[in-house]
Amino acid sequence: MSTEKDFVKEICSRDVDFSQWYIDVVRKAELADYAPVRGCMVIRPYGYTIWELVRDALDDEIKATGHQNAYFPLLIPESFLQKEADHVEGFAPQVGWVTAGGNEELEERLALRPTSEAIICEMYSKWIRSWRDLPVMINQWANVIRWEKVTRLFLRTTEFLWQEGHTAHETREEAEEEALKMLDVYDDVLRSVMAIPAYKGIKTEREKFPGAEQTYTVEALMPDGRALQAGTSHNLGQHFAKVFNITYLDRNDEQSYVYQTSWGVTTRLIGALVMVHGDDYGLKLPPRCAPYQVVIVPIIYEESKSGILEKCNEILNELRGAGVRVHLDDRDGYTPGWKFNEWELRGVPLRLEFGPKDLEKGSVLTVRRDTREKQPIPLDDLNRELGELLDRIQVDMLEAATKYTVDHTTTITDRAQFLLTFKGRPGIVRAPWCRSGACEGKMQEETGATIRFLKLEPESAAGEKCVGCGEDAEHWAYFAKAY
Numbered sequence: 067m068s069t070e071k072d073f074v075k076e077i078c079s080r081d082v083d084f085s086q087w088y089i090d091v092v093r094k095a096e097l098a099d100y101a102p103v104r105g106c107m108v109i110r111p112y113g114y115t116i117w118e119l120v121r122d123a124l125d126d127e128i129k130a131t132g133h134q135n136a137y138f139p140l141l142i143p144e145s146f147l148q149k150e151a152d153h154v155e156g157f158a159p160q161v162g163w164v165t166a167g168g169n170e171e172l173e174e175r176l177a178l179r180p181t182s183e184a185i186i187c188e189m190y191s192k193w194i195r196s197w198r199d200l201p202v203m204i205n206q207w208a209n210v211i212r213w214e215k216v217t218r219l220f221l222r223t224t225e226f227l228w229q230e231g232h233t234a235h236e237t238r239e240e241a242e243e244e245a246l247k248m249l250d251v252y253d254d255v256l257r258s259v260m261a262i263p264a265y266k267g268i269k270t271e272r273e274k275f276p277g278a279e280q281t282y283t284v285e286a287l288m289p290d291g292r293a294l295q296a297g298t299s300h301n302l303g304q305h306f307a308k309v310f311n312i313t314y315l316d317r318n319d320e321q322s323y324v325y326q327t328s329w330g331v332t333t334r335l336i337g338a339l340v341m342v343h344g345d346d347y348g349l350k351l352p353p354r355c356a357p358y359q360v361v362i363v364p365i366i367y368e369e370s371k372s373g374i375l376e377k378c379n380e381i382l383n384e385l386r387g388a389g390v391r392v393h394l395d396d397r398d399g400y401t402p403g404w405k406f407n408e409w410e411l412r413g414v415p416l417r418l419e420f421g422p423k424d425l426e427k428g429s430v431l432t433v434r435r436d437t438r439e440k441q442p443i444p445l446d447d448l449n450r451e452l453g454e455l456l457d458r459i460q461v462d463m464l465e466a467a468t469k470y471t472v473d474h475t476t477t478i479t480d481r482a483q484f485l486l487t488f489k490g491r492p493g494i495v496r497a498p499w500c501r502s503g504a505c506e507g508k509m510q511e512e513t514g515a516t517i518r519f520l521k522l523e524p525e526s527a528a529g530e531k532c533v534g535c536g537e538d539a540e541h542w543a544y545f546a547k548a549y
């Protein structure tokens with residue numbers, strides 16, 4: 067029989083092997099597992115509930131900002147994809163194809179959508195006739211397929227879930243405003259729901275979405291010093307409109323092309339959540355996206371069992387009534403210590419321990435997952451104090467992650483030091499850059515790091531020399547190795 071300590075032994079230490087730690091946590095906490103199909107994952111109920119909580123919070127904001135949900139087909143005719151050269155070139159190596167239906171070979175191959183611009187633009191070209199039809203503000207929750215050679219649960223899988231927003235506007239300004247607004251929405255959900263701090267920035271020409279005029283990004287720093295692109299929002303300009311012929315009669319009675327945006331986040335956010343907050347005991351969930359915010363573990367002795375369980379059920383019902391996501395772990399055959407470890411591994415933000423002594427005192431012992439602090443709370447004030455405690459955990463977790471990000475963002479101006487620093491994984495490095503794409507590519511070869519973003523208002527680096535080529539620098543760029 068395994069002992070309580072085995073739980074922790076089953077998870078590799080973060081410092082020993084971060085990748086192994088990540089996989090251990092994802093699998094032992096029952097978030098996801100490898101599917102029998104290469105490159106694919108199964109999202110298990112606990113992991114899927116986290117996704118639902120994040121998805122619902124984001125969906126609320128998507129709707130509150132004037133968008134509606136719709137659904138487009140999974141299959142895209144090859145000719146649609148090929149209309150846009152950059153687009154098809156950008157995705158070609160990762161596209162999966164359907165070549166037969168039943169026993170019949172198809173006349174035209176169908177792509178499994180790697181993204182839906184092509185099919186949505188085709189529909190918009192039919193739907194949009196006049197300026198009165200604008201703006202079109204549609205979002206889709208869907209799965210997409212991008213063939214991957216390496217599988218990393220949540221982070222890199224051939225099939226994943228996401229949302230993709232696709233909007234069409236009368237003016238460039240409106241499209242720009244929309245792209246930036248959705249970047250703010252992503253940033254807000256990351257912070258307020260997932261307690262993940264992110265940098266809002268703009269991608270370089272080299273790193274932007276194929277076919278976009280401008281790509282905005284929210285980038286979060288992971289504890290292994292790599293950056294993770296948590297969401298992107300693209301100002302597509304009139305590029306796709308011209309390719310797919312999305313025209314409308316404007317206010318001057320002239321045919322004009324619409325201006326478009328697209329924006330998306332994926333289930334990879336769950337990977338970020340695991341990495342940003344987890345520790346050697348396992349997962350650590352912020353209350354707002356925890357399937358169970360509170361778990362009650364009864365401390366049971368034979369003689370007092372029924373009284374304790376009765377009171378635990380009362381607490382359960384009271385908290386449920388107050389809208390708390392709460393679970394009572396009344397399983398027989400497991401010691402309280404075993405249960406403590408299991409719920410720590412699964413990241414439940416708050417544990418309530420309740421035994422005969424607590425019953426006597428009329429209180430319950432709370433144990434925070436994030437700080438492991440213990441604190442008794444009187445039962446007659448449970449709802450209020452628990453609500454406050456959960457709010458505090460949410461705030462403290464964001465603060466801790468923010469501190470980490472700030473502490474691991476450094477400014478370097480010297481080329482030699484820049485190269486040396488990226489021999490390791492220094493986090494995010496702010497350095498002067500000349501804005502040449504060739505120079506950017508060379509730096510990636512030299513260091514394995516890429517420019518993750520420039521600030522939304524790029525900061526002038528006048529007077530500095532580019533860390534790549536030594537020429538006069540134009541802007542400060544933010545470099546990191548990335549997921």
Ligand SMILES: [Zn+2]
Nearest residue numbers: 500505532535
């Ligand atoms: Zn340069």
